[in-house]
Amino acid sequence: MANVLYVTCNLSPQGRSRTLSLGYQFLEEYLRWNPRDEVRILDLYRDNIQRFDQDVYSALKKIVRGEGCSILTDDERRKMSRIWQLADQFGGCDKYIFVTHSLNLWLPAEFKVYVDTICVPNRTYRLTPYGAEGMLPGEWKKSLHLHAAPFSYGKEADQSIGYLRSLLNFFGVTDQESVLLEGDDMDGGDDENYQAARRRLMDLALRF
Template identity: 60%
Template structure:
């Protein structure tokens, strides 16, 4: 059995979002081909993520100084326990599906908060003389990122979401990555040919993902 983590970050309803509707089609097709696998779902607008604040940063600094034996305050423990739960869930999974869209050339804030919550020192990564290094168990990890870019162009500037997530996942040890892009998340605005091409690619990926 394989564990798949399915993460969405979109305020729209499924019938008003190309990424959410296509993502659900992918998930249904995936489960028809992999019925024995376990799927865990996170909706980052529904499942509140603890932000990285001063209490959390204080714990991280002590962790990096190997002061984990120092007692945590009740507030520190409450906050980092919520983050540890998300980091441990991420570490247990071998496959990841991220369904997102762009706001002002990047992810919604809730998605960045989630990335911060799974990047935990001495839990999913460690600092080395060469820099940050993932310490997840050496499993064959795969990811699929279904992402809709900004609905209007920002001049010549490019959306930064996809390269950012690819870089973070690579550091954590997720090197087998697939990306499916749309130019708009609204069903009535995106080109129908693009949406159908994305749909067909996702259905094909679902069989072997």
């Protein structure tokens, strides 16, 4: 049995988003083949994701200096508790499914807020004399990233897939699959591209 983390970052309801629709189709097909797996769903627009603010910065500085958690203020302790909860949830999962869309050549700000929440020393990475290194064993963890690019930015390339790939590589999650969908709105987009993405996702569901 595997623990699966399903992360979405999309303001559109499922019925209006081709990306969310495909994501849930993949999840349903995956669970058909892996009915005992446990799935945890995280909606970055809906769920409480603690932002990296002054309290969090202050708390991390105290912890890095070895001062311990006992001297944290109530606000620092409350906010760090949520951050540790999310980081431990991420580190404790075996498989990751990310369903996102492009916003100005990159991921929405809410996704970066989540990344800052799970990038926590001694949870997902450690500091060494040679620099930071990931703490997640890549030989058995894997990820799938379904990403929608609503339109072309001319010669400029969307940075979303490459960024998430680099982040996961840093953590140690090297078994990765990415599926790019052109267009996210149900009323627009290339149907041929949609069907090609769907076929690939259904195939991946058998071996993810």
